[in-house]
Every structure is written in structure tokens, then in C-alpha cells.
Amino acid sequence: MEKFEIHILGCGAALPTPKRLSSSQIVNIREKLFMLDCAEGTQMALRRSHLSFSHLQAIFLTHLHGDHVFGLIGMLSTFGLLGRIQDLHIYGPQDLTRIFQPQIDYFCADSPYKIILHEIDTKTSQILYEDRSVTITSLPLSHRVPCCGYLFQEKPTPRHIRRDMIDFHHIPVSQINNIKAGMDWITDDGTIIPNDRLTTPPDPVRSYAYCTDTTYRPALAKLLQNITCLYHEATFAQEHALLAKKTHHSTAAQAAQIALDAHAGKLILGHFSSRYKSEDILLQEAQQIFSHTLLAEDGMKIEL
Amino acid sequence: MEKFEIHILGCGAALPTPKRLSSSQIVNIREKLFMLDCAEGTQMALRRSHLSFSHLQAIFLTHLHGDHVFGLIGMLSTFGLLGRIQDLHIYGPQDLTRIFQPQIDYFCADSPYKIILHEIDTKTSQILYEDRSVTITSLPLSHRVPCCGYLFQEKPTPRHIRRDMIDFHHIPVSQINNIKAGMDWITDDGTIIPNDRLTTPPDPVRSYAYCTDTTYRPALAKLLQNITCLYHEATFAQEHALLAKKTHHSTAAQAAQIALDAHAGKLILGHFSSRYKSEDILLQEAQQIFSHTLLAEDGMKIEL
Numbered sequence: 001m002e003k004f005e006i007h008i009l010g011c012g013a014a015l016p017t018p019k020r021l022s023s024s025q026i027v028n029i030r031e032k033l034f035m036l037d038c039a040e041g042t043q044m045a046l047r048r049s050h051l052s053f054s055h056l057q058a059i060f061l062t063h064l065h066g067d068h069v070f071g072l073i074g075m076l077s078t079f080g081l082l083g084r085i086q087d088l089h090i091y092g093p094q095d096l097t098r099i100f101q102p103q104i105d106y107f108c109a110d111s112p113y114k115i116i117l118h119e120i121d122t123k124t125s126q127i128l129y130e131d132r133s134v135t136i137t138s139l140p141l142s143h144r145v146p147c148c149g150y151l152f153q154e155k156p157t158p159r160h161i162r163r164d165m166i167d168f169h170h171i172p173v174s175q176i177n178n179i180k181a182g183m184d185w186i187t188d189d190g191t192i193i194p195n196d197r198l199t200t201p202p203d204p205v206r207s208y209a210y211c212t213d214t215t216y217r218p219a220l221a222k223l224l225q226n227i228t229c230l231y232h233e234a235t236f237a238q239e240h241a242l243l244a245k246k247t248h249h250s251t252a253a254q255a256a257q258i259a260l261d262a263h264a265g266k267l268i269l270g271h272f273s274s275r276y277k278s279e280d281i282l283l284q285e286a287q288q289i290f291s292h293t294l295l296a297e298d299g300m301k302i303e304l
Numbered sequence: 305m306e307k308f309e310i311h312i313l314g315c316g317a318a319l320p321t322p323k324r325l326s327s328s329q330i331v332n333i334r335e336k337l338f339m340l341d342c343a344e345g346t347q348m349a350l351r352r353s354h355l356s357f358s359h360l361q362a363i364f365l366t367h368l369h370g371d372h373v374f375g376l377i378g379m380l381s382t383f384g385l386l387g388r389i390q391d392l393h394i395y396g397p398q399d400l401t402r403i404f405q406p407q408i409d410y411f412c413a414d415s416p417y418k419i420i421l422h423e424i425d426t427k428t429s430q431i432l433y434e435d436r437s438v439t440i441t442s443l444p445l446s447h448r449v450p451c452c453g454y455l456f457q458e459k460p461t462p463r464h465i466r467r468d469m470i471d472f473h474h475i476p477v478s479q480i481n482n483i484k485a486g487m488d489w490i491t492d493d494g495t496i497i498p499n500d501r502l503t504t505p506p507d508p509v510r511s512y513a514y515c516t517d518t519t520y521r522p523a524l525a526k527l528l529q530n531i532t533c534l535y536h537e538a539t540f541a542q543e544h545a546l547l548a549k550k551t552h553h554s555t556a557a558q559a560a561q562i563a564l565d566a567h568a569g570k571l572i573l574g575h576f577s578s579r580y581k582s583e584d585i586l587l588q589e590a591q592q593i594f595s596h597t598l599l600a601e602d603g604m605k606i607e608l
Contacts, residue, residue: 014382014385015382015385016347016348016378016382017351017385018348018349018351018352019349040344040345040347040348040375040378041344041348043320043344044320044321044322044344044345045322047321047322064410065411066377066378066381066411070378070381070411070457073370073374074320074344074370074374075457077374078318078319078320079371081318081319082319095410099406099407099410102403102406103403103407105400106368106403107369107370107374127441254413
């Protein structure tokens with residue numbers, strides 16, 4: 001299967017520590033890299049990950065709280081010093097330009113590449129990026145400030161050719177794409193060879209959603225049906241459910257409920273409050289509702 | 305002797321790496337902490353140092369290049385989340401307010417403490433801070449943008465009482481401060497006991513200067529005469545002397561020449577270009593001119 005990996009660069013909540021950065025991730029789809037949020041220290045974590053800086057296509061910011069954006073200007077500046085020339089597109093909620101354009105103008109004035117800011121409407125779901133292998137769509141979330149998640153969906157790929165059958169029936173190269181697309185083959189004597197004898201099924205279409213920060217939002221599950229892997233914030237344990245509501249965050253159990261309702265393949269919990277000595281309580285509370293749950297940790301790589 | 309320590313949080317040049325942050329230090333004088341520059345990652349390094357966040361009195365920025373300031377907004381935000389209520393004064397060159405006030409207004413709007421920005425004229429040397437134990441003075445430097453260093457000078461302390469002699473001569477408590485200040489004692493029968501029989505000399509007055517970023521500036525040595533410890537940038541080795549001049553930085557040899565001309569007690573080299581696999585070449589070139597030279601490294605503590 002083609003590469004579709006998630007690299008967790010940071011998964012803490014507001015307070016970064018030497019052990020855990022605040023929010024930042026890389027989605028690697030066929031060596032095209034997409035960044036989700038950019039907390040302070042992201043550029044150092046990116047170096048540690050050994051991912052190529054120059055393969056970064058775009059950055060998607062969920063919202064303009066410091067623990068999701070304070071690493072942006074430093075990283076942009078570093079890209080300039082390293083001689084990046086490729087345009088870099090940055091997506092984020094309203095105020096993105098007002099807050100970051102002056103910083104970019106001041107600190108990246110000599111940068112040899114262009115930074116293009118895109119403010120998005122966080123109240124609706126919309127396609128932001130599309131190439132021949134992936135679609136990236138925003139997902140409305142509910143937080144104290146305008147905020148959205150992001151959904152990565154692979155495009156369906158063609159069926160796989162069975163080389164032995166192609167040879168056996170002497171099917172010409174010019175017909176291969178039609179066969180991959182599902183067409184049957186008719187031999188010279190008029191026999192129909194059904195496509196499923198010439199091909200094997202395509203790779204399953206995979207998807208990933210990054211949902212942080214948000215209060216519990218049941219409607220989200222409808223947008224995430226059959227998602228391969230869901231990252232959902234789980235700032236608090238059940239004992240702090242009221243605090244979660246008040247601060248517009250989710251509990252681990254609420255994250256699990258979304259995964260369950262979405263028939264997700266896997267749930268990754270993140271954005272842990274630093275109040276918990278161990279996040280095991282969050283894992284346990286989520287697994288009671290949705291068993292295929294794991295805890296994010298800095299430096300973790302998930303292959304979809 | 306009272307505490308006078310330097311903590312190197314970061315000593316790299318423009319490109320931060322997981323191994324080495326860009327510029328940031330703490331000067332600890334009798335548990336009052338003063339920060340010098342604030343590169344990205346400074347708040348995490350400060351946690352690692354186990355210094356108390358709440359003892360931070362003021363921040364002094366040399367200039368507004370990213371590798372000296374990108375950690376500021378994140379750290380200020382964290383102080384707010386941790387409930388700091390004490391005012392925090394930040395000193396830096398022109399544009400400090402224009403660049404940072406909008407960020408502070410946006411990201412630290414709910415912070416329970418006051419941040420006061422002070423723009424300073426980097427062309428003259430002026431006293432910026434004074435308490436009963438220390439004076440902090442700016443030092444004009446020459447870089448591509450307005451830039452200054454900072455000089456920390458202990459104030460002279462009183463002589464030390466010799467307890468045995470005070471008891472022997474029955475000198476009353478009311479006179480102790482006069483004796484510490486250097487006064488002789490006259491006994492009831494008119495005998496003069498000279499002060500140096502009642503006291504031992506005061507602790508030597510110590511000083512520290514932080515000089516980065518700057519081109520070689522011979523006049524600087526005059527402001528640093530008999531300095532206890534000098535931190536001077538040494539971005540480049542001799543082979544890149546022309547590049548140093550062009551980018552308004554110094555070579556290790558030039559840093560050593562300043563230390564020699566200032567009759568410094570000790571020289572610490574820092575702000576190393578990431579182009580050198582090992583900084584030993586910088587150390588060697590400096591030691592040929594000034595032997596009491598050492599290389600800064602992240603996490604290093606120097607006791608004066």
C-alpha cells in the first residue's frame with residue numbers, strides 16, 4: 001500500500017514541557033507532508049523525526065490558541081534560512097492574517113519563498129486541498145474561539161492487475177488502464193473474461209481525522225463515518241467532566257463515543273491536560289466505550 | 305559569597321536543533337533571576353534547569369532577530385497559565401512594542417499579570433535596572449539591526465566582621481554597621497583599634513557581560529575593564545573572517561581579543577554557527593589569544 005502515516009510531534013495541552021510538546025503532527029501521504037498545528041518546539045521535533053522539511057506541502061491550523069501556533073514563526077523563519085523556494089500554504093481560522101502577516105513581514109522579510117495565508121470559515125465543512133491521491137476537508141468544531149478539525153481522505157485507487165492473467169490472454173498494454181478501471185476482456189473468439197479474474201480488488205480507501213480542540217460534538221460522528229483512524233482531543237478524565245464543558249474541551253469518554261458512533265477503525269487520544277501524572281485513566285475510560293483506543297505520545301508514528 | 309550564576313539555556317546561532325537551542329540565558333543573582341534573550345524552546349529549557357519561574361524579575365533582549373526572541377510569546381503565555389501575578393519588565397531595542405504588543409494583546413489577554421515593554425536606545429550605554437545588590441547596564445553593539453549587550457555589576461558589599469574581635473573589645477551591636485563600613489574603634493581608655501583588625505576585606509565585586517550579536521568592536525573592551533566573566537559571540541572561525549564581517553558577527557579570535565583588552569577573568573564563547581561539526585576550532589583560535597576561554601553549552605552553569 002502507498003504510504004499514509006501520522007507522526008505525532010506533540011500531544012500535550014496548553015503547557016509544553018521538556019517531555020511533551022503542545023499540539024503538532026505531520027501527515028505523510030506518499031512523501032507529501034502536511035502539518036497539523038504548530039506548537040512551540042515543532043521545528044526541533046520535526047528534525048528529530050527525520051522527515052524532510054522540503055516535502056512539507058501545507059500547514060493546517062485548528063485555531064489560534066498559543067499551544068497550537070507558537071512554533072509557526074520560528075519554523076517559517078528556519079525554512080527561509082535553509083533556502084526553501086517552494087510556496088507554502090497555511091490554512092487557519094479568521095484572524096490568521098491579522099496576527100501572522102505582521103510577524104512574517106518582520107521576521108521573514110529576506111526569506112526566498114512565498115508564504116500564502118488562507119483564512120477559512122470554521123462553521124462549514126469545505127474542501128481545502130485536493131490532488132490525485134488525497135482530499136483535505138475542514139470539520140467544524142466547537143471551542144472558545146473559531147476552530148476546525150481536518151479530514152484526510154484517500155481517493156479510490158484502481159484495481160490491481162493480475163500479471164499472469166494479462167499475459168495468458170495476451171491483453172495489449174493499451175488496454176491495461178481500462179482493465180484496472182474494471183472493464184471485462186473479450187477474447188478474439190468472443191469469450192468474455194470477467195474483470196475479477198483479471199484483477200484483484202483495489203487497496204481500501206483510508207482516512208484520518210484530526211479533531212482538537214473541541215467540546216463534545218455528537219454531530220461530528222456523521223462527518224467521520226467509517227474513518228480509518230481518528231485523533232480526538234481528550235483533555236480531561238470523567239472526574240473533570242464539568243471543567244471540560246466549561247473550557248470547551250472533551251473527556252476521554254466523549255472522544256470514545258465519537259469514535260464508536262463513527263464506526264472508526266482506531267481512536268488516538270491526545271491533548272492531555274498536564275494535571276494527570278499518568279494518562280492511563282484516560283485510556284481506561286475511553287476503552288470502556290471504544291476498545292480500539294490508544295494514547296498519543298510525542299515521537300509516535302502510526303501507519304494507516 | 306552570595307550567589308551569582310549564569311545558566312546557559314541555549315547558545316546556538318540562527319538554526320535551533322534538538323541538541324542546541326538558539327540564544328537564551330539566565331543570570332541568577334541572590335535568587336533574583338534575569339533572562340537574557342529568549343529563543344524558541346526557552347521555556348522548556350527553563351523547566352529543565354529547575355530554576356523557579358516566579359523568581360524571574362526581568363527579560364533583556366539584545367535585538368529582534370528570531371533566534372533571540374521566538375520563545376518570548378510562548379513563555380509569557382505559560383507564565384499567565386501558571387498564575388503569575390508579579391509585573392514582568394521586558395527591555396529591548398526599538399520596534400519591541402510594535403512587534404510584541406499585538407501578540408501579547410492577542411495571546412495573553414487573560415493573563416493575570418502585567419507585561420511592561422521598555423524600548424531602549426542601543427546607541428548609548430545606560431543603567432536599566434538597579435537594586436541594592438546589582439546594576440544592569442546596556443552596552444552598544446554593532447549588528448545588522450539595533451542591538452545591545454548587557455552588563456551586570458555587583459555593588460560593593462561591606463567588610464566582614466571578625467566576631468572574635470568584636471566580642472573581645474565589647475563593641476555594641478549598634479556600632480556593627482559602622483565597623484562593617486570601615487570605621488575604627490576607640491576603646492574606653494582611648495586606644496584606637498584599626499578597622500582591619502576588626503574586619504576582613506569584603507567579597508570581591510563581580511561582573512558579567514553578555515555580548516551578542518556583534519561585529520568586532522574594539523571600543524567594547526573599554527566598557528568591560530576587569531570584567532569577571534565575559535560571554536561574547538563567536539559565530540565563526542578564522543577561515544570565515546570575511547563572512548563574519550559581512551554578516552556583522554565575530555570570530556572566536558576577535559572575541560578573545562576583546563577579553564584580552566578588557567583584562568577579563570574568563571571568556572565564554574557562544575552563538576556558534578551550525579556549520580562546524582565541532583567547536584574545538586573556535587576554542588583553539590580563541591585560546592591562542594586569551595587562555596581562560598571556554599565553550600558555552602546548553603545546560604551549563606557558571607558560578608562567578
